[in-house]
Amino acid sequence: MLAARPAKAGSALRDMLAVTGRNLTSIRRVPQLLVFTLIQPVIFVVLFRYVMGGAIEVPGGSYVNYLIPGIFIQTVTFGALQTAIGMAADLKSGLLERFRSLPMSRAAVLAGRTTADLVRNIVVVALIAGVGFLVGFRVQTSAWEFIGGLAICILFSYVLSWVFATVGLLVGDPESAQAAAFPVMAPFVFASSAFVAVESMPDWLQGFARNQPVSVAASAVRALSIGQLPGGESTSSYVIRALLWCAGILVVMMPLAIARYRKTV
Amino acid sequence: MTKPAILVEGLKKSYGNLEALKGVDFEVPEGTIFGLLGPNGAGKTTVVRILSTIIKPTAGRAMVLGYDVEKHPAEVRLRIGLAGQSAAVDPNLTGRENLKLIGTLAQLSRSAIAPRADELLERFQLVEAANRPIRTYSGGMRRRLDVAAALVGKPPVIFLDEPTTGLDIQSRTELWRVIEELVAEGSTVLLTTQYLEEADVLADRIAVVHGGVVVANDTASALKARLGSTVIELTLKNDVEAKRAQALLSRLVSDHPEHEGDKVRLSTAQAPKVLTQVLRSLDANGMSALGITVRDPSLDDVFLALTGKHAEEKKDENEAEGKLARGRKAKRTPAIEEAAKAVDGWIGGIEQGVEPEVPEVAAFDERWHAVEDEEEWETLTEPPDGLGESAAGRLQDVLAQLPYKAGSGRLEVHLKEVAEAALTYYRDASSNQPLDVRPVAGYLGLEQRFGRISGDTSADQAASLLMGAAVAKAVGLGSPNGPQTAKPQSSPRAQFGSSSTELDKQYECGQSRTDAGGAAGQGRKRP
Numbered sequence: 025m026l027a028a029r030p031a032k033a034g035s036a037l038r039d040m041l042a043v044t045g046r047n048l049t050s051i052r053r054v055p056q057l058l059v060f061t062l063i064q065p066v067i068f069v070v071l072f073r074y075v076m077g078g079a080i081e082v083p084g085g086s087y088v089n090y091l092i093p094g095i096f097i098q099t100v101t102f103g104a105l106q107t108a109i110g111m112a113a114d115l116k117s118g119l120l121e122r123f124r125s126l127p128m129s130r131a132a133v134l135a136g137r138t139t140a141d142l143v144r145n146i147v148v149v150a151l152i153a154g155v156g157f158l159v160g161f162r163v164q165t166s167a168w169e170f171i172g173g174l175a176i177c178i179l180f181s182y183v184l185s186w187v188f189a190t191v192g193l194l195v196g197d198p199e200s201a202q203a204a205a206f207p208v209m210a211p212f213v214f215a216s217s218a219f220v221a222v223e224s225m226p227d228w229l230q231g232f233a234r235n236q237p238v239s240v241a242a243s244a245v246r247a248l249s250i251g252q253l254p255g256g257e258s259t260s261s262y263v264i265r266a267l268l269w270c271a272g273i274l275v276v277m278m279p280l281a282i283a284r285y286r287k288t289v
Numbered sequence: 290m291t292k293p294a295i296l297v298e299g300l301k302k303s304y305g306n307l308e309a310l311k312g313v314d315f316e317v318p319e320g321t322i323f324g325l326l327g328p329n330g331a332g333k334t335t336v337v338r339i340l341s342t343i344i345k346p347t348a349g350r351a352m353v354l355g356y357d358v359e360k361h362p363a364e365v366r367l368r369i370g371l372a373g374q375s376a377a378v379d380p381n382l383t384g385r386e387n388l389k390l391i392g393t394l395a396q397l398s399r400s401a402i403a404p405r406a407d408e409l410l411e412r413f414q415l416v417e418a419a420n421r422p423i424r425t426y427s428g429g430m431r432r433r434l435d436v437a438a439a440l441v442g443k444p445p446v447i448f449l450d451e452p453t454t455g456l457d458i459q460s461r462t463e464l465w466r467v468i469e470e471l472v473a474e475g476s477t478v479l480l481t482t483q484y485l486e487e488a489d490v491l492a493d494r495i496a497v498v499h500g501g502v503v504v505a506n507d508t509a510s511a512l513k514a515r516l517g518s519t520v521i522e523l524t525l526k527n528d529v530e531a532k533r534a535q536a537l538l539s540r541l542v543s544d545h546p547e548h549e550g551d552k553v554r555l556s557t558a559q560a561p562k563v564l565t566q567v568l569r570s571l572d573a574n575g576m577s578a579l580g581i582t583v584r585d586p587s588l589d590d591v592f593l594a595l596t597g598k599h600a601e602e603k604k605d606e607n608e609a610e611g612k613l614a615r616g617r618k619a620k621r622t623p624a625i626e627e628a629a630k631a632v633d634g635w636i637g638g639i640e641q642g643v644e645p646e647v648p649e650v651a652a653f654d655e656r657w658h659a660v661e662d663e664e665e666w667e668t669l670t671e672p673p674d675g676l677g678e679s680a681a682g683r684l685q686d687v688l689a690q691l692p693y694k695a696g697s698g699r700l701e702v703h704l705k706e707v708a709e710a711a712l713t714y715y716r717d718a719s720s721n722q723p724l725d726v727r728p729v730a731g732y733l734g735l736e737q738r739f740g741r742i743s744g745d746t747s748a749d750q751a752a753s754l755l756m757g758a759a760v761a762k763a764v765g766l767g768s769p770n771g772p773q774t775a776k777p778q779s780s781p782r783a784q785f786g787s788s789s790t791e792l793d794k795q796y797e798c799g800q801s802r803t804d805a806g807g808a809a810g811q812g813r814k815r816p
């Protein structure tokens with residue numbers, strides 16, 4: 025008699041895709057959000073490339089080549105905030121409660137959110153690459169290595185979206201999510217190798233700045249884009265460390281996010 | 290055997306210390322509409338959230354079509370639809386997109402989703418708006434889509450959580466029509482609402498929820514019969530007349546009229562007849578109503594009628610007051626008992642060194658008249674000598690807020706405020722100052738009553754005296770018909786008669802516990 029059929033394992037994928045589609049439609053319907061996500065890195069590019077770039081010395085000589093890989097990572101890191109905001113907004117509006125009352129896969133909401141953000145990040149990274157080339161960034165390695173670098177950047181963004189989905193569920197409303205996330209992000213983004221060489225920082229900061237995930241990811245993308253810098257670590261060392269960070273964060277945050285989701289709604 | 294579609298037994302839910310549900314029971318037969326009626330915070334939404342598997346109960350059992358919501362949530366979810374307060378749609382998606390999304394997540398087969406969405410859009414008159422994002426919808430359209438969303442999976446059990454709150458009358462009526470259709474098709478609906486009318490129109494049976502418990506569970510007509518179906522509210526010239534009218538009208542209707550300020554409220558099943566009688570009777574006694582409202586009982590009226598115990602107590606109080614107002618014998622009413630007991634406890638606390646609080650006593654919410662004219666008022670607002678700084682400030686604050694109206698010839702003092710001032714005075718006195726209660730007593734127009742208080746009366750005695758005075762005022766001396774003077778010539782002593790001297794002696798001896806209780810109860814001994 026029931027119009028609906030019981031949820032099967034196969035339908036989990038269908039649920040996830042439906043939620044992903046819904047999130048992507050939302051992003052498309054509010055293009056302002058995407059525009060602002062993009063304006064910010066452009067400002068950073070202009071600021072560092074033209075305003076401050078002249079005063080910043082980096083190994084390898086060309087600051088624009090040093091900068092753009094850092095901008096990739098900076099953009100996806102700040103962009104991860106959108107995941108927190110989206111999650112918090114769905115929680116606050118009551119949409120998550122409706123989902124909870126439906127016979128759908130429990131994992132679909134988080135998986136759909138992070139997958140939609142993955143798609144969004146691919147678009148964002150492609151656009152930033154375009155901006156980079158426009159201001160004089162040139163790949164010094166092979167096309168394959170550069171694409172590998174972008175892949176690491178996108179993987180990193182996916183990992184972060186699980187972190188910030190948890191933040192969004194914890195905080196519970198979009199404004200607070202925004203306010204809560206920035207102070208956490210800022211030290212990771214700025215005390216990193218994204219914009220300046222770690223060697224230029226005071227000794228006490230270098231240990232953190234060299235090894236924290238944003239730095240490692242930025243260095244890995246940079247190494248894959250412009251090759252090993254004079255006096256720097258090897259490309260493979262950065263890449264392996266970046267992948268380890270991604271795996272480590274994912275292993276911790278995925279269960280945390282799921283546990284939080286089960287508890288929150 | 291027909292199982293109930295919804296069965297709720299001893300359902301409890303706590304959030305930390307807050308008990309949202311304190312043990313709720315009800316059952317809903319298949320194919321009926323069941324209304325959960327209650328104000329905000331009554332626990333209605335909590336019930337719905339538990340039944341729709343969103344949250345888990347702390348204790349008790351909830352079943353939907355034979356499936357326990359805790360043990361078989363997946364089975365429950367396949368059989369329910371949820372709309373209203375606790376479920377939303379995505380404002381950025383169009384109406385059609387929302388319905389299709391929910392169709393997918395409700396596990397409809399791929400081919401069934403689009404036709405079902407179209408069917409619902411048509412039924413809820415949303416075809417034109419189908420391809421517009423929800424954020425462009427009006428409130429009524431949005432609610433209709435919300436209800437439509439609950440129906441996508443053709444669930445046999447539907448929860449509508451305040452589906453019409455905030456809607457205009459037309460949108461509400463439209464939504465009611467749809468809900469009625471649902472049941473005609475065999476669905477079971479659990480509806481929560483704050484509107485008695487809504488529950489009345491839609492529900493076969495209504496459970497009235499208040500403070501996390503079901504206070505009544507009956508058919509709409511039976512509930513209304515218990516209420517008296519129509520409420521008549523009269524506005525009179527002032528509260529004195531209102532009290533007179535209340536006493537007068539209590540002979541006309543079986544349910545005792547309620548009195549509140551300058552209003553008298555009565556409920557009756559025969560409104561036209563009673564209304565005529567009411568107006569005639571007022572006229573015959575030289576009164577006239579400034580305003581008349583005749584209306585269906587509101588949720589407030591329901592609670593007044595259903596939480597009957599409280600309403601009964603209030604009635605007694607009003608009776609006692611009415612008698613005092615007409616200068617009849619004071620009797621030991623429940624209100625006086627309550628006040629006396631509260632003060633007793635209060636003083637007991639002081640004796641044991643407990644930080645005292647002003648007791649919550651209904652009598653303390655009454656007002657009494659303290660001064661006759663403006664001159665007296667001005668002498669009153671001068672802070673008395675010998676009063677500790679904080680006590681003086683507090684008393685001034687209290688007095689500054691009193692609703693004295695120039696020219697009206699009287700000042701109303703809120704007894705609770707007096708009690709609070711007394712308490713502040715007590716604290717002030719016990720912490721640093723040697724106590725002299727006389728300034729305060731004089732200040733409050735109680736000098737005559739407590740003329741024998743000496744400079745070395747102890748703090749707790751003084752406090753008890755003031756509280757006793759407050760209670761005495763509340764139950765015996767507050768004369769709404771004639772203003773009480775600040776330094777009454779017809780002193781309270783006279784009213785308390787011969788027992789007054791004895792009382793004062795007791796105060797001197799410091800037997801404060803018996804005093805205050807006694808002060809409250811003295812009226813009983815009068816001939």
